[in-house]
Amino acid sequence: MNSKSLDDFIAVGKVDDIPDGTSCLVKAGGKNIALFNVSGKFFAINNICPHEGGPLVKGKLKGFVVGCPWHDLKFDVRSGFGTDGGGYCVASYDVRIKGDEVLVSSRCRDY
Numbered sequence: 001m002n003s004k005s006l007d008d009f010i011a012v013g014k015v016d017d018i019p020d021g022t023s024c025l026v027k028a029g030g031k032n033i034a035l036f037n038v039s040g041k042f043f044a045i046n047n048i049c050p051h052e053g054g055p056l057v058k059g060k061l062k063g064f065v066v067g068c069p070w071h072d073l074k075f076d077v078r079s080g081f082g083t084d085g086g087g088y089c090v091a092s093y094d095v096r097i098k099g100d101e102v103l104v105s106s107r108c109r110d111y
């Protein structure tokens with residue numbers, strides 16, 4: 001069960017600073033997190049690719065899928081699940097909007 005209170009969320013930036021189709025690197029809970037804006041909705045996954053450590057924040061975003069910039073493994077930014085069928089996945093984090101601020105959970109989602 002996923003029972004997070006607003007206390008678990010950390011303000012990482014302003015909504016207007018992360019335009020549609022872009023990403024930025026943020027820190028929450030001591031982790032480097034890649035934050036993506038897809039059509040006005042925000043999604044957060046661990047920035048480190050589980051293959052060899054590529055920075056997912058620098059990957060190319062196509063729809064809800066980001067390709068790692070190093071060897072192009074692909075991950076769904078909504079869940080962190082790999083979409084290549086190779087079993088790779090990254091942690092994902094809940095995102096909330098409060099006023100004009102983007103908040104990211106300091107704890108990854110449980111599946």
Ligand code: FES
Pocket residue numbers: 049050051052053054068069070071072073
């Ligand atoms: S480091 Fe990401 S695909 Fe290889």
